Amino acid sequence: MAALKQAAGPRTLALMLTNPNTLGIFEARVHEIADIVHAAGGLLYYDGANFNAILGRTNPGAMGFDIVHFNLHKTFTTPHGGGGPGVGPVGVKKILEPFLPVPRITFDGTRYGLDYAQPKSIGKVRAWYGNFALILRAYAYILSQGSDGLAWVTDRAVLNANYLAKRLRAQLDLPYPGLRKHEFVLSGGKLKDRGLRTMDLAKRLMDHGFHPPTVYFPPLIEEALMVEPTETESKETLDAFADTVAAILKEDPEIVRTAPHNTTAKRVDEVLAAREPILSWRMWRKKKGV
Numbered sequence: 001m002a003a004l005k006q007a008a009g010p011r012t013l014a015l016m017l018t019n020p021n022t023l024g025i026f027e028a029r030v031h032e033i034a035d036i037v038h039a040a041g042g043l044l045y046y047d048g049a050n051f052n053a054i055l056g057r058t059n060p061g062a063m064g065f066d067i068v069h070f071n072l073h074k075t076f077t078t079p080h081g082g083g084g085p086g087v088g089p090v091g092v093k094k095i096l097e098p099f100l101p102v103p104r105i106t107f108d109g110t111r112y113g114l115d116y117a118q119p120k121s122i123g124k125v126r127a128w129y130g131n132f133a134l135i136l137r138a139y140a141y142i143l144s145q146g147s148d149g150l151a152w153v154t155d156r157a158v159l160n161a162n163y164l165a166k167r168l169r170a171q172l173d174l175p176y177p178g179l180r181k182h183e184f185v186l187s188g189g190k191l192k193d194r195g196l197r198t199m200d201l202a203k204r205l206m207d208h209g210f211h212p213p214t215v216y217f218p219p220l221i222e223e224a225l226m227v228e229p230t231e232t233e234s235k236e237t238l239d240a241f242a243d244t245v246a247a248i249l250k251e252d253p254e255i256v257r258t259a260p261h262n263t264t265a266k267r268v269d270e271v272l273a274a275r276e277p278i279l280s281w282r283m284w285r286k287k288k289g290v
């Protein structure tokens with residue numbers, strides 16, 4: 001908080017925050033943060049990445065945020081990853097409404113229309129329609145859940161995360177004390193005693209039929225394993241996952257270190273894949289000279 005006070009000043013435009021943060025810890029002093037940013041003339045921007053932790057329980061406006069984006073692919077069921085069709089609606093407080101893009105949709109009770117007469121608007125944004133179908137899909141999901149259903153989603157996601165954290169911290173370390181919201185980050189630092197890393201555990205989980213959690217993010221946790229079970233996993237699945245982690249840690253380290261053994265692709269060179277992506281068979285043929 002002292003560092004934030006020190007940093008905030010006349011050049012402060014905005015602060016972007018995820019609450020709860022990536023460790024699944026809720027920033028209870030978010031109102032103080034909002035006051036510091038607002039006193040400097042800045043805006044507080046809510047990264048909607050962790051909405052699964054607050055649905056139906058609180059909202060960014062109540063926390064003092066001025067702008068929010070919704071990661072529909074994280075909380076509201078739209079496709080995620082693989083370069084899929086992303087779309088993130090942005091919501092703002094009333095004071096920022098004049099600046100929103102045009103055209104605005106109007107409705108006079110019988111007809112819909114488009115309104116361009118907004119002098120303070122930032123203008124037209126290129127992808128004005130966005131990925132319309134995905135917005136519709138998320139909207140249908142929200143209606144199908146209802147506000148009580150969405151609150152249940154959060155309650156269950158938070159319960160699942162804390163239950164699993166409690167089971168897994170018997171095997172791995174859970175840095176920072178206290179309850180979590182919808183996710184938690186374990187440290188695989190002590191795997192090193194057996195010549196293993198978090199990546200080895202993740203790869204071996206695949207052999208046991210589990211899609212491995214995110215590894216090495218966030219970087220502030222040594223050998224991070226970030227687990228976000230969500231509301232949809234049953235107690236049986238959570239127990240099976242925790243039992244499997246415990247079983248892997250009792251296996252011959254050599255088997256774990258050389259995993260996966262039961263998949264069609266073995267360990268891929270992720271650095272090479274990022275530096276020299278081969279995105280089509282033509283590129284592959286050219287590279288191989290065939």
Ligand SMILES: *Cc1c(COP(=O)(O)O)cnc(C)c1O
Binds near residue numbers: 018022047049050071
């Ligand atoms: C997932 C995530 C992002 C990235 O969001 P995308 O919409 O998937 O690009 C940013 N910040 C945090 C904290 C996240 O968890």
